[in-house]
Amino acid sequence: MKTLEDIQIRDPFVVPLEREGRYYMYGSTDSNIWGKGTGFDAYVSEDLATWDGPLPVFRPDENFYSDTNFWAPEVYQVGERWYMFATFRRKDNDLLGTAVLVAESPLGPFVPHSDGPVTPVEWSSLDGSLHLDSEGNPWMAFCHEWQQTGDGEVRAVRLSADLKRAEGESVLLFKASEAPWTTPFLHKRYPGRNNYVTDGPYLFHGEDGVLNMLWASFIDNRYALGLARSRSGDVLGPWEQAPDPLYRDDGGHGMVFRTFGGERLLAVHAPNQTPDERPIFLRLEEADGGIRTYGRYAEE
Structure with a gap:
């Protein structure tokens, strides 16, 4: 058994399965996610404190279109099957x-469902996240990467009912620089360029029914997590950025889940440096039209 301090993981994504009394945690689990990809592992817990694993849930075969940068798996049950949205670097166009x-x-074992990426083939895109609208139609929020755009974008696109492909063009929801808390990301590969990063969009409804989005960027080159709210209640927005980050202690790429006791928790990884990343669960409170964190869960 492992504790959270024993688990190196980025982009933690927790699926509570109440009928089993177990929580499943996925994430970027290669020891060096910036290099060759091995696959994805999962961890299983009954109490969010001790975990079994790592348990391999995806390993590519020799015909898989990527062998590098296996990132940010998100897992959803739709009908009787389980779907994983994950980011990979393509062999054919890098x-x-x-x-x-x-x-x-x-x-698992998880196997390819879509024919390669469902994001645009000519774009560098990452961190696709499934969202079902009020009529049950599937959408994917994703990032058009800052290395290609300069000012990173969060976009949304309709998916086919079978989740195999995008339907139509994606829609720009917002750019990273629109949030008042973000600052330019200084990178040695792009000297003198004002880069703004978007990472890890994740949509969820607050207790008040408002549609929220978590997404990550940087403040003075330290990873941070922001929050936006849809003024229309629809995935297409318009999106209003919170003035301050939700979490700024060199961690982010968050998602929200509910414990079997009914408490809502925010999962992030921190710090943002490999190999020190660890999953952290934070309590959430909603008040006065906003959301804040107020301490770690199960560490008292």
Whole structure:
């Protein structure tokens, strides 16, 4: 058994399965996610404190279109099957894209479902996240990467009902520089360029019914997590940025889940340096039309 302090993981994504009394945690689990990709592992817990794993849930075969940068798996049950949205760097054009994998169980094995990435083939895109609108139609929020755009974008696109492909063109929701808390990201590969990063969009409804989005960027080159709210209640917005970050202690790429006791938690990784990344669960409170964190869960 492992504790959270024992688990190196980025982009943690927790799926509570109440009928089993177990939580499944996925994420970027290669020891060096910036290099060759091995696959994705999962961890399983009954109490969010001690975890079994790592348990391999995806390993590519020799025909898989990527062998580098396996990032940010998000897992959803739709009907009787389990779908994984994950980012990979393509062999044929060296660009990032989000693909969809499928399995019959939350522990896989996951196999390719979409024909390569469902993000635009000519774009470097990452961190696709599934969202079902009020009518049950599937959408994917994703990032058009800052290395290609300069000012990173969060976009949304309709998906086919079978989750195999995008339907129509994506829509720009906002750019990273629109948030008042972000600052330019200084990178040695792009000297003198004002880069603004978008990472990890994740949509969820607040207790008040408002549609929220978590997304990550940087403040003075330290990773941070922001919050936006849809004024229309629809994925297409318009999106209003919170004036201050939700979490700024060199961590981010967050998602929200509910414990079996009904408490809402925010999952992030921190710090943002490899190999020191660890999953952190933070309590959430909603008041006065906003959301804030107020301490770690199960560490008292």
